[in-house]
Amino acid sequence: MKALVAVKRVIDYNVKPRLKSDGSGVDLTNVKMSINPFDEIAVEEAIRLKEAGKVSEVVLVSIGSSKSEETIRTGLAMGADRGILVNTGDPAIEPLAVAKILKSIAESEQVGIVIVGKQAIDDDCNQTGQMLSALLDWPQGTFASVVDIQSADKVLVTREIDGGLQTLELDLPAVVTTDLRLNEPRFASLPNIMKAKKKPVSKVSLADLGLPENFIEPRLIVQKTEAPEVRQAGVKVADAAELIDKLRNEAGVL
Template sequence: MKVVVAVKRVVDYAVKVRVKPDKSGVETSNVKMSMNPFCEIALEEALRIRENGGASEVVAVSIGPTQCTETLRTALAMGADRAVHVDVGPITVYPLSVAKILRAIVEAEKPGLLILGKQAIDDDCNQTGQMVAGLLKWPQGTFASKVILNKEEQIATVEREVDSGLETICLDLPAIITTDLRLNQPRYATLPNIMKAKSKVIKKLTVEELNVELKSDFEVCQVTEPPVRKAGTIVSTVDELIDKLKNEAHVL
């Protein structure tokens, strides 16, 4: 069985994000970029499935500008067998467009499992996995904190986190899984594997070759920084605290 993993290039989680002066988005020039942390978890889970004999091949896919090849090199260094880059140029693609591209990739690769991070830390949309499942009419297990694959019965058991606790569901393969933070701890790429990944060929595709039409589903009107958090106040008595909560904060 083949496993396809979608990985996204985002601003590194440790970088302090700055809004552009024209408020059209966040500044990405000369900013450290890396693989989305949730995508790292998705890739790690796919690699573990392969190592346990549940899959024969792991294919990493990234959608975006030319620089996405750096993210795919990281995926190859971590252990992915192949990489596919869908070059969309400088165009910003939103979840529905990404879902349509992934559907085309899945139809071409015919995997038994598509694994994605539950969301990207740049837009926090948490939509792509669900949209791909809808387009493919595949079963889905979102926010997975544990995955058990039964290759013989072609069933994936997914333990997922919900508001009331943990929910366990069984999915008939092929299926889609989106990963939560507690699923695993991604491995580090070793130096020898990083060097080997530099020489591996990354397959390049265009949206025209995939017969996917990109169009903007919505428009970002303005991006602004969050308001500066006000300093807290110290109260001397419980009665004063209750008074402030009731008359100033209006939470009582």
Template sequence: MKLLVAVKRVVDYAVKIRVKADGSGIELANVKMSMNPFDEIAVEEAVRLKESGTATEVVAVTIGPAKSQETLRTALAIGADRAIHIETPADAEIEPLAVAKLLKAVVEAEKPDLVVLGKQAIDDDCNQTGQMLAALLGWPQGTFASKVAPEGGAVAVTREIDGGLETVKLNLPAIVTTDLRLNEPRYPSLPNIMKAKKKPLDVKKPDEFGVDIAPRLKVLKTAEPPARKGGVKVADVAELVHRLKTEAGVI
């Protein structure tokens, strides 16, 4: 079984996001970047499947500026065999549909049995790429996976839903998007980090796949949420109802 894992370079989850003074976007200068946490889980799951003997090869792919190769090297250090970098301009805003179209082209070239990616990126929280990719390919999909169990020519995916857990069986090839409870990603060891530098990493351009990455949406303004106001204590239920009606206007 061949696995393709999509990863994304995002602002590190521990960094406090700052909005640019002109409201044109998020401040990225001198900000720590790392692999999207959900994508780390996807890479870890793919590597575990390989270590168990289920998978034979793990290919990591990312779409982004030149510095995104650092993210791919992290995936290679975790255990991916090789990587593909679709390089885009540093200031380009790549929307989920364009990402899905590029991944579709990579899938058609690589012909993996299973594509694994995080359910969403923590920078835009779109939660769209996996579903769009499945639709473009016409493949079955298992989203929000908390357990992945290959079974011959199929894969059983336990997914988290509002009412609890749901298990679906997908015929391969298929798309799986990972949730937090699927696994706990490992820390790459120093020897594996050194080995990752020698693993194959192919660099390609969106034009090679015939995909237009021009954005279809325009961000008018980015602003921080208003500061949270202090709470108010009330003496009894009657006063609470009165305030909700006269001050909050919710009743």
């Protein structure tokens, strides 16, 4: 059984985002970019399934500019087998288009399981996995904290839900989205980074997938982007009387 894992190139979680001066979005020039942490967990899970003999091949797919190949290489250095880069250029691409592209690849690759991060840390959409499941008409196990493949056609997925854990039995093929506690991704060592350089990454265009170019046009319009308001410095009050006075007369909460 093949596993397909989607990996997104996002702003590194350690970086403090800065806004573009025109307010049209986050400034990504010269900013450290990394694999989306939830996708890294997805890669790790697929590799573990392969190590356990449950999966035969781990295929990574990333959608975006040619720079997304770096993100695929990161996953290959962890131990994935090969990558597919769907080159859509620079524009941001929305979850529905991503899901449609993934559907096309999942079908042509005939994968048995798709594992994706529950959300990307840049736009926090949390939609792609669910949309993909609906498009493929495959069962979905979202926010997984345990993925246990029972047989060629059954997987148990434990999900983190409000107030506890829920375990689902899904028919394969299925779509799984990963939550934070599914695993701790391994460290990509230098020897494996070297090996990853030799692993195949096929580069495909939308046309190669038989999808129209206008297909990725945004359906949403960004009106404006604003940084959170900077927190004002506090003041020290001399005594309780001054505090009460300020609460009453300045803050107006008493």
